[in-house]
Amino acid sequence: MMIKSCDRLVMIILILILFSAANLFEISLASAFDQNKNFQWEVDYIFRSPDCVENVVMGINGQFPGPTIRAKAGDTITVNLTNNLRTEGVVIHWHGIKQFGTPWADGTASISQCAINAGEYYVYTFKVDKAGTYFYHGHFGMHRSAGLYGSLIVDVADGLKEPFHYDGEFNLLLSDWWHQNVHEQAVALESNPFRWIGEPQSILINGRGQYNCSLAAQFNNTSGACSIGKDAQCAPDVLKVLPNKTYRLRIASATSLSSLNLAIGNHKMTLVEADGNYIEPVTVDNLDIYSGESYSVLFTTDQDPTKNYWISASVRGRLPKTPPGLTILNYQPNSPSSLPTSPPPIPPAWNDFNASKSFSNKILALQGSLVPRPPPRYNRRIFLLNTQNKINGIIKWSLNNISLVLPPTPYLGALKYGLDGKAFDKQNPPENFPRDYDIMKPPVNPNSSYGNGVYRFEFRSTVDVILQNANILAEGQSDVHPWHLHGHDFWILGYGEGKFTEERDEKNLNLKNPPLRNTVVIFPYGWTAIRFIANNPGAWAFHCHIEPHLHMGMGVVFVEGINQIKKMNIPDTALTCGLTGKLLVHNRGRG
């Protein structure tokens, strides 16, 4: 392990001093070194061949994936985002950034802001309060599936050090890619009879994959060898390393659907960060990464330096019909085009959920005080049963039998102007589900309802959510769902099998060293328990990060700090739609 204990001690002391009077969760660190970083971005469709097949993708400033933002903790980021699409609105969500004090910069259409109209712009200004590996992506319709994403890397503030050492670093942004355009995908998902979008055509690593050919063709007979020029848009990003060094590999998954397993041939990896939070170092042969998650791993180039090695990203949790995404670890001075001599790493079987659970349970908060511990008691606990249902014959996902349909007026503006009950359902959605619900079987009554009410939390209260999985409409199947919470990190108190029961499961919850994250998986037929502090005034999405599942209603909205929201100075440009737009126009007459 490369963690230098002396450096770490110094850092802990520094942090303790800095934080002595501050609430870690509510006051972002400001230092003399903080900077403003300004970006001018334009979103547009571009022609691109992400997997050697030309398609239209969403680009930023002509790039796909979008430009990487690199900042230091404490920096203020300003992105002036111009929408150059012709008829579509757009927003960008800064995944993992908590947006304390700037909930209107969270970039979720219908929740934090009006979508930016075609031809208009919106200024996102927000502080990156914590070092870590993040990413950003579209959060309107299925724009993430359309390719609107990029990396957001936050380094530790000047004068501070990470609690581990490395000689160099690489960044891998993972995604999955369909050849069918997202407008068609969206119609398919709303059709009766239902049309599933199917498995992706390709897994992309930094926006690059290979369809219908393989970099590793000599090791399998399923597809021919790729013949790709090194400047081709689908040529793999080669990671050039020197022998006997330690590298940090930052990995984030912006997939629309796929859970992935990442491995480096012949090399072990030591996990040190998850979703921008330090974790207790754990060494693995491969790692599972679900959509919405990020990790940092360290690896040492201690293998035969005359060879190159595969890095692979394979589909997990669904019967894979998509070949692994591949790229190459290139020991210098070997040729980058010299292919590895052994086959790509073999991931665990796609349905080996025990391996997945074992992996997830290994992720624990770093010992010491760099990662805060959860309050010992919750003020409120809600249960969210996710079921697959039908509404008017159309297949939907629901939470406690409510399938989310986002309203045209964003919640944040609606809450500020007291439009509850007009802009969205006045009634709060249910906090639980019938005790006798049999999660092992398809729903007895498959019918569900549309809704868009919100869960309201007492400001600064401690909230538990028990995510409860169940059988889908078809018999004998329960899916994997990675759930992402906006505006917060949460502690993962535990995963369990079957239906959560307090009598049996309460005592097994981990309050000692639960990992702090923003995304967590719920396994088939299982439950996941999380805890967070409702200390961030705003309206926040909590949803399955599988884009077609969210499209089908798999999400809820959390509201906290309503009094603070009413006093917020929300930028005009976040409000010019729906009832807030009309209200304000109407007010003009009284001006």
Added chain:
Amino acid sequence: MMIKSCDRLVMIILILILFSAANLFEISLASAFDQNKNFQWEVDYIFRSPDCVENVVMGINGQFPGPTIRAKAGDTITVNLTNNLRTEGVVIHWHGIKQFGTPWADGTASISQCAINAGEYYVYTFKVDKAGTYFYHGHFGMHRSAGLYGSLIVDVADGLKEPFHYDGEFNLLLSDWWHQNVHEQAVALESNPFRWIGEPQSILINGRGQYNCSLAAQFNNTSGACSIGKDAQCAPDVLKVLPNKTYRLRIASATSLSSLNLAIGNHKMTLVEADGNYIEPVTVDNLDIYSGESYSVLFTTDQDPTKNYWISASVRGRLPKTPPGLTILNYQPNSPSSLPTSPPPIPPAWNDFNASKSFSNKILALQGSLVPRPPPRYNRRIFLLNTQNKINGIIKWSLNNISLVLPPTPYLGALKYGLDGKAFDKQNPPENFPRDYDIMKPPVNPNSSYGNGVYRFEFRSTVDVILQNANILAEGQSDVHPWHLHGHDFWILGYGEGKFTEERDEKNLNLKNPPLRNTVVIFPYGWTAIRFIANNPGAWAFHCHIEPHLHMGMGVVFVEGINQIKKMNIPDTALTCGLTGKLLVHNRGRG
């Protein structure tokens, strides 16, 4: 001819009485019979096989083409349009309806209103002031190409009669159809190097065509016979007629690109209406119809009643790569599936522009007083030279070297709130082009500029526009462009060859019986002169009705009645975008 002179006389007298104190152009007819017609429409993408190939098309209430509106002159139409698209805005333009007093109902994004956001609605309320054959279509991005269109038929007011007789009527809405989705088409058109969208895959008649097969396969060897169930979405609309009757055929062209030639095998047609205005009856074997135009023809079922006959719509003016759209005139009681025994009508050669010009010159105003005559003199005359140009290497169309880019703030709202120079260019665009411009050659300096200034006309002044065609960027080519004016009909004073010169051409302009229309073609290397009265306060698009050409900048904006605009009570919902949205939100603080 079926025009009964007695009926006609009675009608003329009635109209003279009704109009005695009214300005035909400014006061819409109200009568005791006027009705309100209300429609609830929802726009959404749907799966549909317009030409036997499944695709995603824009539908209204699940229908493609959208529902036909049928009303009587004087009726007030209210369409509550809900946008069920997920990320796109939408508007609907009521093509040919002048919108006197309701310019915010013209349905042109960026001009008359803000596009309706996803999930929101807009209420179009407007009077249909004149009987005729109209249609409606999307007017945002390339939504017409996406299939957003339908028919709008206005009958004469109760108690009045058309100046011709018929026993029954049919309605044919013509369009062209691409398999490539419009988002890709739009990106292609903005690419460098330029990618032309190519010729359409199919010509549709009432939304129905046949790709890669032919109803008339026995007469050609190019494609196989279609095997289509009669309930298939691509089965032709069969016109069932009785022998020895006279029928009115209403024809409107919503094509994105194609100029068409329509013919009924073995039957002559008598033109009686063009764009909602009566024309002097003229009998033809076939008719040219450009995008944006409409006609009514009368035909008599005087042919061998034991047979069926083809109705064909063939591409004109561009080298046709698309087979004709076909449907069947079915003499009862013959089987509708009994195919005609002779080949489909043969249109004039695609590049026989003399035939086209000869046809266009035959269209003249109906004698008598049903169609008003133009003022003898103009107050202002502007020349619009259309050229193909480049801006930053991207191919554009320009008028007097300005390529129109629509602004995010609609002109109508911007003008009301005095945002000239902020919402759009303060400077008016040029009214002429250099005298020495050689229209027979590619532009010497191909570079052009983006712009969005407006032409401002004195209220109620008489305006002439000379549309001047020229050679495109490539040598030896000049294209056909059908120009459509919103908010007005205009008189077509004439068409001519080469560059318009007042010395030579002024005297040949037709001030006696020019046809009154809303769309007019400009022929290759030629000019077209029109006259209209700027009597409709509002901001009005005047543009090439070829959708990709408009997308590439081929349009201008006319403004008239600025004092009236400032006093208009524009609905709030037309204003909640761009600078009007921000201005109004900002005003809230001062309220």
